[in-house]
Every structure is written in C-alpha cells, then in structure tokens.
Amino acid sequence: MAGFVIRRVLGGIVILWLISVITFLLFFLVPKVLGSNPAILFAGRSPSEAAVAGVTKKLGLDQPIVVQYWHFLAGIFTGRHFDAGPDKTWCPPPCFGYSFKNSEPVWQEITRALPVTISLALGAAVLFLLIGVGIGILSALRRGSVVDRAAMTVALGAVSLPVYFTGLVLLLLVSYQWRIFPNIHYVAFLDNPLLWARNLLPAWIVLAFLYSAMYARLTRASMLDVLGEDYIRTARAKGLPERTVVGKHALRSALTPVVTIFGLDLGSLLGGAVLTETTFGFRGLGKTSIEAISTGDLPTILGVTIFAAGFVVLANILVDVFYAVVDPRVRPT
C-alpha cells in the first residue's frame, strides 16, 4: 500500500512537471511563434521601447527557452533574482514567477487568494454533500414517490441554471432588496468567524444549489444501481434489518463513485470557482486568474494555473488511494 501511494505521488509529480512544461511553452513560445514579443505582454499595455527592452533583459527572454524554463523551475525551489541594471527584484522561494503588473511575487498573490477560495470551496462542499447526498439517498429509497419526483424535478432545473444567474438573483434579493446580507465582502476567518460565515453564506448557497442537484442525481443513480445488485438481495436473505442492508451494504458501494467525483470536484473548486468568485466579488484564485487574463499578466496566469493543476493532481491521487482503501479488488498487494 505504501509503495502504491509512493508510486502515485511520483506519478503525480511527473504530471505536474509536464503541465508546467506545457503551460510554460504555451505562454512563452506561442507568442514568439506568432511573432509578438512576450515582453510586451509582460510589460503591460502600450509600453515604451525602453521598458520592453528592460523587461526582456529582466525576465531573461533573450535567453533560449530551455534556459528560461530552467530558471522558472529552479525559482520554485530556490527563489529568483530579476535584475536589470539598478532595478533589482528578489522573488523568494517558492517563486512561481513575478507579476510586474502588481509588483509582487505570484506566490504572494496566490497565498492571498487561497484562503478565500478554500473558504468558499469547503463551506459549499459541506453543504452540498449533506444536502445532495442526503436527497439522493432518500430519493433512491423512495423511488417513484412524490418526494423523489419533486426532488428530481428541482434537481434537473438546478443543474441547468448557471451559477452567475442564480448568484446574481440571490445577491439582488438578499443583499440589495431585503438587505439581509448587505455589503458582501470577504472577511478572514481568523479576524471574525461570524462575519466570515455571514458574508460567504450566499456564495455557499449558490454553489451548493448547483452541486447539490448534481450530487443528488449522482447519488440516487448510484444507489439505485447498488440496490439492484445481487449482494443486496443476499444481505436481505441473511435476515439483516433494512437499516443494515441500506446503511452498511448499499451505502458503502453506492457512495464510492460519489466520493470519487467529489474528490475531483473539490480539486477543481480549490483551483478557483471563477463564476461564483466573480459574481460575489471575492478575490479567490478564480477571480485572480480572470483578472490576470484580462490584463495580460502572464506570470500570474502561469503561476495560478500550475498551482490549480496541483490541486487537481492531488485530488486524483487521493481518490485513487481512497479507492484502494475501500475496494479490495483494486487494492495493491
């Protein structure tokens, strides 16, 4: 088992490395091939020629791409100096690049945005797991009942409503119309936990609304599949009470795919919930990268992308390990 985990972690590192190579090439080579100077992108909109030359030198854009990549990679571990004449900039490790737009290391931007994104993702996850999985199980157990039909109709509607729509409607109502949640902005948990929760709640609800619907449908389908399995009939044939049949035998199998999807969803939510963050004006990873894209802040885009990919890769590893723990058939020996 330990060997399996180590193998998966090493595999994950290789994948992350590949992602970094590809993103790097995408951002540094493609503009070159297309004939534009990436330094212009880095230097911001309509810069002077001197500025472009300075940035080119500072970023080492005059060096071969392999060398550039090497500097980038080494910077993550050792930190990095960006020097051009008197203008010296130190980017401490882990240096995921330096945003000349915002005059700060990308890592600093990430660490500022991360708590916002984590708060948003985890809060919503707790809600949608409880609600979505709960409704899914109930619907499956009462298949065809009024409760089931109603839940599935609502769920179908909910999955087809985009977050920016439900988000704006909710914001309009609770923040402006009824003023239950006025002046929504992010407050750090450690500063004021109550305010933290109060301000995040509408965003949690919006995310949880969508995800609960998806998880209710997924859980219901998975549960119905499992309830039709032969081994559930065997469990009943043994004379087990229904609560053991459902709670132990059926749930254990039915929730396995749900947990798998949850791992992947959480991984990508942690990479930034772009629409929700933008709708509510929270500067999480999603909004940070959207802003970076709109201002052409390449180092930030690159850094955040690789960082977000890290979450997805990590989630994949955890899901694989989880699978191996619960299902003896895939357990490595």
Added chain:
Amino acid sequence: MTARPEPSAAAGTAAALVDRHYLDVRDLRVTFGTDDGDVRAVNGLSFGLERGRTLGIVGESGSGKSAASLALMGLQRGRRTTVAGEIWLDGENLVTASPERVRSLRGRQMAMIFQDPLSAMHPYFKIGDQIIEAYRVHHDVSKKVAKKRAIELLDRVGIPSAARRVDSYPHEFSGGMRQRAMIAMALSCDPSLLIADEPTTALDVTVQAQILDLLNDLQKEFNSAIIIITHDLGVVAEIADEVLVMYAGNAVEHGPVQEIFSAPQHPYTWGLLSSITRLDRTRSDRLRAVPGNPPSLIAVPDGCPFHPRCQYANLAGPATRTERPTLETVAPGHRVACHLPVEARVRIFREEVAPSL
C-alpha cells in the same frame, strides 16, 4: 381472468389444518405491476414439502421459478409487486406474517443460495465477515465465537485451510469455492428450509457435481427441506426426491423423481425430457427445446396455458382451450394438470414419447 383458484386453496382452513406439510404453499400468486399490465409471474402455485426431502423445480426461462422462491423468502422486489395466497412454514403463514417476523425467519429458518456466487457476495467485505454477519444477526454471540463458527462452516463445506481463507475477499476465491462459501453462509444458522436458485449453473461440470454432492451430504446432516431450482434435468435426477414442473407460473406436474422420469404424464414434461436426450444442444438450449415460445405472462392463454404449443391439444376436447386444468392426483404423490384422460396420457407416453427418449 378465466383461471380459477385451485380447490385445495379455496377449501376452508379447518380441513387444511389437519395435514399441513412442513412447507405448504397454497395458491401462491406473485404479480408484478408494470406499465404494460400485470405480469402474473406465479399464478396459483400449490405444493408441499417435508423436512429431509429435496424438491427440484424445473421449467423454462420465465416460468416463475425465481419469482416463486423469492416470494417464499419474502424477498420479492418492487413497489407494485403483490404476493397472494398462503405460504405455511412450520405452521406459520408467511404471507400474512409481519415483514419483521419474516425477516427474523430469513437466514435462520429459511436460507437461500443464488446462481452467481460472485455477484451474490459483497465485493468489499471479507468472506468470513459476511458469514459472521449472517450468524450474528440471529445469534447474540461475540465476533470471536461467530468467527469460530464461520471457520467451522467453511471447513465443513470443503474450503481448504479455512482458518486462513476466512479472511479472504470474494474475488480471491474461485467460482466453486465462492459457491461453497455461499452455502456455508446459508447454513450458518441451521435453516430447516434451503432454497437454491440454479446453484450450479455458473459453475463448470466437475465443480457442479461436487456442489451437488455437498448439498446432498448437508441435507442428510441437517435434515432440512431443500428446493433446488434448475434448468438441468441432470441435476434433478442426481439430487431431487421430487420434481415440480412449472409452466407459465404454475405447476403442471409434480411427483416423485423416478416417476417423473419413467412415467411422466404431462405433454410439457415430455417435451422437457426429450430435450435432454439431445446431447448435441448446449445446456442452456436444452430446456428451450420445446417447440414454440413461452406465453406472455400479462395475457396468459385461456384454458390450458400450454395449449398453443401442445401437440395433443386437439385430443383433449374443447375444455383445453377454455378451462384451466387443475392438478389431479394420478398416483400417490403424483399430480398432473392436463385435460387428456389419464389412459390417453399413459398410452401416448408409452407408444409415442418413450421410444424416442
């Protein structure tokens, strides 16, 4: 519906009380409500079985064998499924008993073995734990005591080094071993009624024979009543004391095994018997060897449900097409549901059917 309940079932309980079998099924009806109509999977089935006896139930696919046996266990599925009639087990009517009461009998007094032992065991749990669970749900003992019991049982059904294999997972067992483990699980509480729904169909021939031997031995040891459902008349010949032939949810012939093989009286039974002698067919093909298709269970033919496929329908008079034949006793313990006069059946079998068997 033109089908009438059988007289035995319609008769008052006073008379019935006198001689009730250990398992006594009367006018059992299992109906699945579907959007196309009611599927009458079991349609007035009656039979009795004593402890220490093995009943083989045969019949082609869809004749209601599984539906009937699941109903005995109270395991019928579906919100639109109804079970009617009487199922007396040791003097208790399971159809009217509370679901909780039936649950407490399940696994303890009556147990079931299924066709595919791989899918019938939970893939996530150790074989031993699954047996322990079956034992502990009906016995208030510690896990340790239950595990000892599980090892004993695995050993009894012929699992080598049971003390070690008790901690294996189902996927680590071969098909035959898994079926042995299923049998061990079913026997964990010494059930007096054991139902095996095609227990050997998924196994290869040598393993099949071993499993049948095992069931035979265990029956002698535990003196239980066994119902074995099968497509394979070879299995029946090997293990059963009695045979019940099902067609369209009903028994068409029921009798001692020697008599069913040597002097069968129902035209459908004849068809089944002549099909096994055709060894060139694959096993699954053999029971389908009766010409024609099984009837729809939503609109069962009037009269004898077998009449559209019966070669002798014209010899039996108009009643064949209008009136459902009831099971009549033709010899001790031998009952047949057919409108042909007994002499005609005996003659046809002797002159036309037997020579080609």
